[in-house]
Amino acid sequence: MLTKIQTATLMGIEGHAVTVETDLHNGMPGFNIVGLADTTIREACQRIKPAIMNCGYLFPRERVTVNLVPAGSPKEGSHFDLPIALGVMMLGQDTESLKHTAFLGEVSLDGTIHSVKGVLPLAICLRRAGIKRLVLPASNAEEASILEDLEILPVTTLREAVAIAEGEQMGTPYLRKETPGIPKTEYDYSQVVGQESVKRAITIGAAGAHGILMIGSPGSGKSMMAKRIPSILPELTYEEKLEITGIYSVAGLLDDHRPVIEERPFRSPHHTITKVGLLGGGARPRPGELSLAHRGVLFLDELGEFDSKVIDSLRQPIEDQVVHITRQMGDVLFPSQVMLVVAANPCKCGNLWDDKKVCSCTSQQLESHRRKLMGPFADRIDMHIKVNPVTKENLIRADQMAAGMSSAQMREMVLAARERQEHRFRGTGYRDNGSLDERGIKAYCVLTGAGEQLLREAFGRLGLTMRGYHKILKMARTVADLEGADRIAEQHVAEALMYRPDIWEQA
Numbered sequence: 001m002l003t004k005i006q007t008a009t010l011m012g013i014e015g016h017a018v019t020v021e022t023d024l025h026n027g028m029p030g031f032n033i034v035g036l037a038d039t040t041i042r043e044a045c046q047r048i049k050p051a052i053m054n055c056g057y058l059f060p061r062e063r064v065t066v067n068l069v070p071a072g073s074p075k076e077g078s079h080f081d082l083p084i085a086l087g088v089m090m091l092g093q094d095t096e097s098l099k100h101t102a103f104l105g106e107v108s109l110d111g112t113i114h115s116v117k118g119v120l121p122l123a124i125c126l127r128r129a130g131i132k133r134l135v136l137p138a139s140n141a142e143e144a145s146i147l148e149d150l151e152i153l154p155v156t157t158l159r160e161a162v163a164i165a166e167g168e169q170m171g172t173p174y175l176r177k178e179t180p181g182i183p184k185t186e187y188d189y190s191q192v193v194g195q196e197s198v199k200r201a202i203t204i205g206a207a208g209a210h211g212i213l214m215i216g217s218p219g220s221g222k223s224m225m226a227k228r229i230p231s232i233l234p235e236l237t238y239e240e241k242l243e244i245t246g247i248y249s250v251a252g253l254l255d256d257h258r259p260v261i262e263e264r265p266f267r268s269p270h271h272t273i274t275k276v277g278l279l280g281g282g283a284r285p286r287p288g289e290l291s292l293a294h295r296g297v298l299f300l301d302e303l304g305e306f307d308s309k310v311i312d313s314l315r316q317p318i319e320d321q322v323v324h325i326t327r328q329m330g331d332v333l334f335p336s337q338v339m340l341v342v343a344a345n346p347c348k349c350g351n352l353w354d355d356k357k358v359c360s361c362t363s364q365q366l367e368s369h370r371r372k373l374m375g376p377f378a379d380r381i382d383m384h385i386k387v388n389p390v391t392k393e394n395l396i397r398a399d400q401m402a403a404g405m406s407s408a409q410m411r412e413m414v415l416a417a418r419e420r421q422e423h424r425f426r427g428t429g430y431r432d433n434g435s436l437d438e439r440g441i442k443a444y445c446v447l448t449g450a451g452e453q454l455l456r457e458a459f460g461r462l463g464l465t466m467r468g469y470h471k472i473l474k475m476a477r478t479v480a481d482l483e484g485a486d487r488i489a490e491q492h493v494a495e496a497l498m499y500r501p502d503i504w505e506q507a
């Protein structure tokens with residue numbers, strides 16, 4: 001009699017339910033897997049047979065055929081070992097009682113069950129498909145237990161899994177560990193002294209989801225400030241945690257110490273990163289740094305050092321908020337909604353703005369660096385901020401003033417401004433001011449008379465491009481939201497103009 005065992009496969013970070021059908025035929029002994037299985041699954045034959053025999057069970061002498069349903073969609077992953085092994089071991093038994101139970105796990109030759117990647121998205125799709133109980137490797141249990149309404153049954157050996165499948169044992173449902181509150185990041189803006197104007201700009205960027213380019217000498221604290229941005233963003237919702245944890249799960253970046261992603265990601269890839277490292281890819285596509293930063297911050301430290309081609313490949317996926325990976329087995333999508341934060345030195349050697357040091361760059365180097373800071377990639381970034389080094393005078397002034405803004409204070413402003421945007425954009429398809437296109441800008445960036453006049457003057461005087469003009473309007477919208485104003489007034493436009501692209505040349 002045909003056995004049917006439930007499991008799932010991954011396409012990118014999406015899971016799809018799969019039924020493993022196993023049957024016996026007369027003829028030459030053999031073990032066949034059909035139904036668009038990739039090499040990891042076909043290799044399972046070699047692992048499963050010895051594993052079953054090493055556990056003291058018999059392997060059928062007839063011809064075994066495994067069919068993966070639906071046959072038309074590609075399937076991959078070593079987690080198919082367990083459902084396939086069970087399909088064989090259950091031959092001759094009725095598997096009707098297992099239609100609400102799913103299995104996944106990699107089986108080693110001695111029958112030990114090992115952890116696999118992508119458990120959370122697999123579990124999510126199985127729950128959606130009506131699965132009530134999930135049997136999986138013990139080391140993946142904590143990750144899957146974040147889901148409600150799904151019984152998690154951890155196993156460490158093939159024997160334990162068979163006992164559950166045959167109804168001999170019910171298995172012990174896994175109970176999620178109680179986390180002692182959300183671990184708070186140790187980074188706080190109160191630790192950044194004497195940079196209040198940059199902190200203000202970062203507040204605007206975080207409030208309206210605007211990209212930020214910080215230009216300043218080495219040692220001016222650019223990366224120190226970038227690192228603290230997650231501390232002023234809204235806390236993740238349950239759904240967002242699921243989504244981000246799913247991405248990290250597929251990337252194989254979860255472990256016992258971090259089974260669930262609880263905080264907004266901050267990713268800072270090194271400038272030697274390749275296009276695949278940044279966007280994702282590979283034979284079994286893994287998400288890249290861009291998608292690992294999904295719903296958090298992607299920080300590129302020292303723009304000048306990155307390969308221009310690699311940087312340019314980011315433009316489209318950041319705008320679309322999704323990475324498309326084309327491949328033979330079918331396209332894969334990885335989400336990539338990030339706050340982009342980029343840091344750059346004013347010149348290659350970094351000393352251009354430093355009175356006490358000498359810039360050693362040739363005019364050619366200065367020009368090529370300038371091209372990067374003014375190029376099409378930088379031009380897509382809303383806010384350009386000049387970061388001055390903290391001088392003694394600054395510090396003394398900061399000392400005399402009340403303590404600077406803390407992350408909690410900045411966050412409160414960000415949340416209020418985001419709430420206004422959420423309210424305004426409900427049902428419009430827009431999410432925040434940073435995502436507004438030309439049509440959205442026309443509809444939602446309404447100026448007062450004085451605001452309009454200032455913007456028109458600036459347009460002529462500063463020689464703004466149309467893109468520049470739109471960026472100023474979007475930023476001014478956020479400044480107005482931070483103030484709780486419905487219309488964009490003169491002072492909002494004036495502040496937004498401080499973050500225009502050519503600002504860094506006004507040294």
Ligand SMILES: [Zn+2]
Nearest residue numbers: 347349359361
């Ligand atoms: Zn220089």
